[in-house]
Amino acid sequence: GDSVTQMEGPVTLSEEAFLTINCTYTATGYPSLFWYVQYPGEGLQLLLKATKADDKGSNKGFEATYRKETTSFHLEKGSVQVSDSAVYFCALSVTNFGNEKLTFGTGTRLTIIP
Amino acid sequence: DTEVTQTPKHLVMGMTNKKSLKCEQHMGHRAMYWYKQKAKKPPELMFVYSYEKLSINESVPSRFSPECPNSSLLNLHLHALQPEDSALYLCASSQGTGKSPLHFGNGTRLTVT
Numbered sequence: 001g002d003s004v005t006q007m008e009g010p011v012t013l014s015e016e017a018f019l020t021i022n023c024t025y026t027a028t029g030y031p032s033l034f035w036y037v038q039y040p041g042e043g044l045q046l047l048l049k050a051t052k053a054d055d056k057g058s059n060k061g062f063e064a065t066y067r068k069e070t071t072s073f074h075l076e077k078g079s080v081q082v083s084d085s086a087v088y089f090c091a092l093s094v095t096n097f098g099n100e101k102l103t104f105g106t107g108t109r110l111t112i113i114p
Numbered sequence: 115d116t117e118v119t120q121t122p123k124h125l126v127m128g129m130t131n132k133k134s135l136k137c138e139q140h141m142g143h144r145a146m147y148w149y150k151q152k153a154k155k156p157p158e159l160m161f162v163y164s165y166e167k168l169s170i171n172e173s174v175p176s177r178f179s180p181e182c183p184n185s186s187l188l189n190l191h192l193h194a195l196q197p198e199d200s201a202l203y204l205c206a207s208s209q210g211t212g213k214s215p216l217h218f219g220n221g222t223r224l225t226v227t
Binding site: 041089 | 145206208217221
């Protein structure tokens with residue numbers, strides 16, 4: 001079945017450090033890939049997405065490239081801020097008989113210290 | 115601000131109570147979802163409605179009963195819950211194309227005593 005494997009956390013970085021959170025996937029068909037972020041006490045917010053191979057999603061300084069050859073969608077940011085502290089979920093979506101299902105990775109808790 | 119509104123934000127209920135969670139979206143999305151999220155875990159899909167019809171039920175116990183009165187509203191009726199059902203319940207909506215992202219509400223924090 002479809003699955004997402006995500007880098008184990010928690011991850012603690014200093015402000016302005018470079019961030020990478022690894023994500024790889026297994027899917028039948030041609031999935032769309034997403035990164036969601038969850039701040040404490042809130043629901044999930046879409047951070048970025050990519051719908052086909054070699055697409056690059058970007059938002060708020062975060063980037064991820066859909067790599068079909070390595071089945072990966074790693075999240076990167078060049079200089080993190082304290083406000084980036086949150087839980088990050090990698091996810092894939094596959095449409096099956098007209099129904100779409102979002103499969104999540106386990107989540108990576110990120111803490112940025114000043 | 116989220117475009118998917120969930121009420122109530124918090125709910126405490128006994129195991130013999132009946133309560134309902136409500137969700138509303140006005141983005142014209144055709145698909146609506148219920149997810150359950152336990153602490154430090156990813157969301158788990160419970161139900162999917164497509165064009166107001168139940169299209170996916172992920173083998174959820176019958177003490178959870180979803181309802182979609184119209185294209186903007188989604189309810190989750192709760193009855194005879196167990197303490198292990200305590201969790202954050204998230205509603206989401208999407209255009210339902212398979213490539214469209216889900217838009218989540220902020221959830222209802224449910225505690226079953």
